[in-house]
Amino acid sequence: MALLRTRTSTKWATYPPDVLPLFVAEMDYPIAAPIAAHLIGMIGRGDLGYDSRRPAVGQAFAGFAHDRWGWDFDPATLRWTTNVMVAVTEVLRSAIEPGDQVVVNTPVYGPFFWAVQDAGGVRVDVPLVETAPTEWSIDLEGLEAAFAAGAKAFILCNPHNPIGIAHPREQLERVAELAAQYGVLVISNEIHGAIVHSDAVFTPYLDVSDAARATGVAVTSASKAFNLPGLTSAYWIPGSPEVAKRISGMPESVVHRVSHLGTHAATVAFTSARDWLDAAVVAIEANRHRLRELLAEQLPEVVLHEPRATYLAWLDFRALGWGDEPHRKIVKEAKVALSGGTAFGVEGTGFARINIACAPETLDEAIGRISRLV
16 A cells, blocks of 8 residues: 555545545556566657557557457557547537437446537437346437437447446347447447456457448547556547448547557557456456455345446445445545546446455455445
8 A cells, every 4th residue: 555655646646645545546556567678668768759550550550359259350540549439529519510419328437428519419318227136227218208308329338337237148239239229329438348257248340240340430548547647648439331431530639649659558468468468357357256255244224236446336325324425425424435436427426436456455445445434
């Protein structure tokens, strides 16, 4: 913990030292050794110039996608930018007209809301449905109704943040059918795709069907899986030439902002840091089970929506009567920082999100502190 406190990123600089930060999606784990060695080598030789948009990163990610998910795409179609939300926003901006409707599945990653607004769209919420206690699904009937009512785009969160589900292939097939039927562009944010637990399967949207490729753009990055958010580098992949043409109005400046260090780090991550990723997922999944046990023992009133992807867990505090934003009480009185639920949409009222990519002892301390408020 002492070493982590020397970090200066958002996670460690936002709150005073007496607060355990488990809010923003940064891992506490050390960087993978191959990535660290490569970056240190670049710095040592002064290789800190403008990025050349090296094709190696596309080839590296294509190889990773093939080996992990059986997804094959032409790496020459991959395009670069700084981060996934820049890509989502600029793809959206180039594909819609001001006032067009854009669908999101709330509760969902809050910057989706900003992207719709920045692109000039009008947000349409089609909330996920709870098919069983703590089991969630895309509302396909609600999605079709929104598409039929004139929506022009759909921002898909796959895997879904904050619920932590990897959408099943059969659901994504239906999404693609509906998108093709109604002429809707699907922008699939797949930044958490590599962080899938042993009891789940990640399905890339563009690998689902011809209809998905005809309607979709995949947006991803190495940043979440390999803990590299400060090395700005992300990618988008149009599913077909027709989709590429539809978003061809994107400013050329978007691809010029990518980090030279970021593209190198991503290339090494996808080729040489896979063992590190596997170990990280094992640790995250162990913490997921640990969190379930800790809550059952110390905070049985809190309902855990257990993730099977990502390193983020969704907690329902409503039974404790701590108000619409329980994270405010928790950070003030227990000195544990969680993400507020309403940042993900109105469906997050009474909820909070916790980051479990930390040491088990950190999780123990956090739940112990919160439990003492009861």
